[in-house]
Amino acid sequence: MDYRATEWPVSGTPARINGIELNQICDIADLAREDPDVIKLWIGEGDLPTPQFIREAAVSALSAGQTRYTYALGVPALREALERYHKRHFNVDIGADRFSITAGGVQAIMQAVQAVLNPGDEVIVPVPAWPNLIEIIGILGGKVVPVPYRTLAAGGFALDLDDLFGAVTSKTRVIAINSPSNPTGWVMPREHMLAVRDFARSKGIWIISDEVYSHFTYNGALAPSFLEITEPTDRLIVTNTFSKNWCMTGWRIGWVIYPKGMSKIFDNLSQYNTTSVATFVQHAAVAALDQGDEFIKSLVARSTRGREIICSTLDKLPNVRVFWPDGTFYFFFSVHGMNSGYDMARRILKEAGVGVAPGSAFGPGGEEFLRVCFAVDPALIEEGARRLEAFLCKQQ
Amino acid sequence: MDYRATEWPVSGTPARINGIELNQICDIADLAREDPDVIKLWIGEGDLPTPQFIREAAVSALSAGQTRYTYALGVPALREALERYHKRHFNVDIGADRFSITAGGVQAIMQAVQAVLNPGDEVIVPVPAWPNLIEIIGILGGKVVPVPYRTLAAGGFALDLDDLFGAVTSKTRVIAINSPSNPTGWVMPREHMLAVRDFARSKGIWIISDEVYSHFTYNGALAPSFLEITEPTDRLIVTNTFSKNWCMTGWRIGWVIYPKGMSKIFDNLSQYNTTSVATFVQHAAVAALDQGDEFIKSLVARSTRGREIICSTLDKLPNVRVFWPDGTFYFFFSVHGMNSGYDMARRILKEAGVGVAPGSAFGPGGEEFLRVCFAVDPALIEEGARRLEAFLCKQQ
Structure with a gap:
């Protein structure tokens, strides 16, 4: 089902539409969505399923x-x-x-x-x-x-x-x-x-x-x-x-x-x-x-921990420029000497087993950045940070 | 929550957008969506809940x-x-x-x-x-x-x-x-x-x-x-x-x-x-x-019965022009002397307790028509047909 191999140029569609590049976050995520060995920090979502009380409300309404x-x-x-x-x-x-x-x-x-x-x-x-x-x-x-x-x-x-x-x-x-x-x-x-x-x-x-x-x-x-x-x-x-x-x-x-x-x-x-x-x-x-108010609080507490782990780990590296985020659950950073976040994100997936989003997905000015989502299990973000650290150390 | 009373003209929006009239089917349906005494034949949907096996598949996926x-x-x-x-x-x-x-x-x-x-x-x-x-x-x-x-x-x-x-x-x-x-x-x-x-x-x-x-x-x-x-x-x-x-x-x-x-x-x-x-x-x-193939068959059989009931009932009336549909589960008909399907649909709702869609909702050429959805329980369409017949008889 990898359609990218079979594309042919589609005439008869507006340039405004057929010129849209494939979303680069999905483009990379689609490479390994189902791979259990990859630590997935690319998509903007946590790693928890929806809380039980919300799923139950859906089931009740269905019934x-x-x-x-x-x-x-x-x-x-x-x-x-x-x-x-x-x-x-x-x-x-x-x-x-x-x-x-x-x-x-x-x-x-x-x-x-x-x-x-x-x-x-x-x-x-x-x-x-x-x-x-x-x-x-x-x-x-x-x-x-x-x-x-x-x-x-x-x-x-x-x-x-x-x-x-x-x-x-x-x-x-x-x-x-x-x-x-x-x-x-x-x-x-x-x-x-x-x-x-x-x-x-x-x-x-x-x-x-x-x-x-x-x-x-x-x-x-x-x-x-x-x-x-x-x-x-x-x-x-x-x-x-x-x-x-x-x-x-x-x-x-x-x-x-x-x-x-x-x-x-x-x-x-x-x-x-x-x-x-x-x-x-x-x-x-x-x-x-x-x-759900208590759930939100617990989620923000979890993100607070994730932010601390990923930012402080990479902050130690001399070739990483770290911007501690004031909000969201994203960490947006650049690596010295990295010209293309897109190529780097593909390498990090392949060589380090971590899924990160290329900054180029976010339009002009993002090319030299990578984005990590830290709204996940602290143990997971810790392992992700460790892998990233090991990989980035070698890039100096 | 009836916002129609509180509208003010919205400047700063394109005429193409703010000039869209409210969907006339919803406009009439919103008058009595929750009224159990109305026989609702306005919206394009049957009266059955989704089959159990489909709901169960959703519940399994949620779990x-x-x-x-x-x-x-x-x-x-x-x-x-x-x-x-x-x-x-x-x-x-x-x-x-x-x-x-x-x-x-x-x-x-x-x-x-x-x-x-x-x-x-x-x-x-x-x-x-x-x-x-x-x-x-x-x-x-x-x-x-x-x-x-x-x-x-x-x-x-x-x-x-x-x-x-x-x-x-x-x-x-x-x-x-x-x-x-x-x-x-x-x-x-x-x-x-x-x-x-x-x-x-x-x-x-x-x-x-x-x-x-x-x-x-x-x-x-x-x-x-x-x-x-x-x-x-x-x-x-x-x-x-x-x-x-x-x-x-x-x-x-x-x-x-x-x-x-x-x-x-x-x-x-x-x-x-x-x-x-x-x-x-x-x-x-x-x-x-x-x-779901068997379910579709049963639904089409039900519609076949509904079509027969509503079309044959109104076909007897001298002031109704009946077009037996070859497909869909809609019956689109006109009433002699009726200039506005919209006004007629509101009257039918109020006086006959039947929800029908005004043909004017369907753009140019629909103004003098009414639409009935017959993909419902034959007993319901029978009662709806009876009420419509009684109402339309009086319009001659």
Whole structure:
């Protein structure tokens, strides 16, 4: 089933579509997804199955015959549970009439961009960035305007607001922010959020804020959210997912929060993209929200340990440039003398038995980096760190 | 949670998006989705829960921890089961490398249109048609060129090929065929398929063929498929779903069949639309394909009975124009003197306690029709037919 050997050039498809490179994370992961000897730190997911209480809620809903079409915006019980979740964690009042349930965080972004973009419009994206955001904009005929993060001498990444605002043109429709940021681990400070909000208001620009990793921070506080500093009528769309907080990557369920009054648009976009999300999966998601706070805490504690292990191990190596992440569960690092993260990732898979994601998967500025996901069993990340250390030592 | 009362005009969104009217089927269904006294024949789904053996396969996969990300094109076992299914039912050889699993039939169409359309391109669509097809084209910046079916004096609908080919311009990118057709029940004859194939080949035009209702025919044979008369390199994309054959509407899983060599494009489009379909749901779909042939037969037998009941009951009324459908499980009819199916559908819901879909939901040419889904318990359709008969008698 390796189709890559049998490709022929497909004429009659738009260059915008057939020119998309295969996702480099999947490209490498597909080489050894089923190999038990590989320590898999490439994909953005933990190594735990979904908690039992969430799976049980799905089974109960299946038994109860929750197998037919439902509301495109999502079942009311789920949108109400989301209202409670946001009040409890962020102390914000988001009415149930501002949520729509989507097939994962990626579909939340797909609908957000569909909702506001015309072909030819520009979207400003700090890079490196999650490849899905970049490709979605291209699929819909928009233009990505990349704004590189800066790396700080002290370690870490920063987004210079002058860089960001300087990229705006008359065609700018959206500023896309992902904080905490995949893959860099950067977290946008609250005062920068205020500045972006005010700038966007003054220009009539939309903010699409991907806040998937809010819980995964390492200073004891949740990452700031645009929801905390905006009004229900601001041009803000927040995208999120059940994947990371509750280990539900394979369930494909997320949500979008839109300004008050945009229900009809998101009702339609849900209808015409996926009709809805599986009915019994939505009932499982209610359980995740209402009974999952302790689980999130345990997951963040596990990530905290994983971060410490991988970062401190590689920090000792003279040829590795380590940026301790402020948020997410990713460690984004570069190796002295490495020109292509893609080639290096393939070598690390083959020679060290560790699956890492090449930074080139994350667009411009990522080529010389590698990404590791540390939201896994500390014993596993320890073994992965040991293998990486041994391999990287030999590269000096 | 009735947001319709609180809408305000949303500025800053494209007219193409905010101008989409709310799906009129859902619009009416949302009025009484939970009302047990209404006989619900509006939505395109049967009244049965998903068969137990399919639900059990999902539960087994959940227990086995199939809850994490998987292949964007779909798990290999499912693509292989689809290969067997197509060989068994249609006697066609479609390699596993030509399938991609999608979040329902609607997402299959969304990806098919994304794969081939540039903004501004034209898509020829026989109408009335499934609204989702029409709106997807609009969302992606394409232009729908409607070609009305003709109604025959003898009853039934027909698609005139001169009408179809005459609608082609230099901007035509796709001819979209849905046979058996929702909502009209029309089935494209095999010789017309051959003519469309040859025409499309000569012009380099794509065919997107929605073949969701192939099993639901009433002459003892499956509806002809474009797969039977094309080569793996033809510009043909076939979309399908698990929803109808196996009562899995609420599961959101379907598939797309693409020309050999387009795997990379559909791998990417799956990745950037939904990443994949829920892993345990895919395992349930394998069970549906491999163990569900008898269930499909029983469902078609049930629909055959439902068709007979509703069509023959209304056929007796002098003010109802009945078109016995050759395929699908829909009955599309008009009432003498009825100008707006939408108003009539609301009245029928209120006064007769029957949920029917307004024909206006299906685009131009549908305004004076109503659609009933008869894939339900014969006792239910009998009661629905009785109520409709009593109501329509009074309209003369």
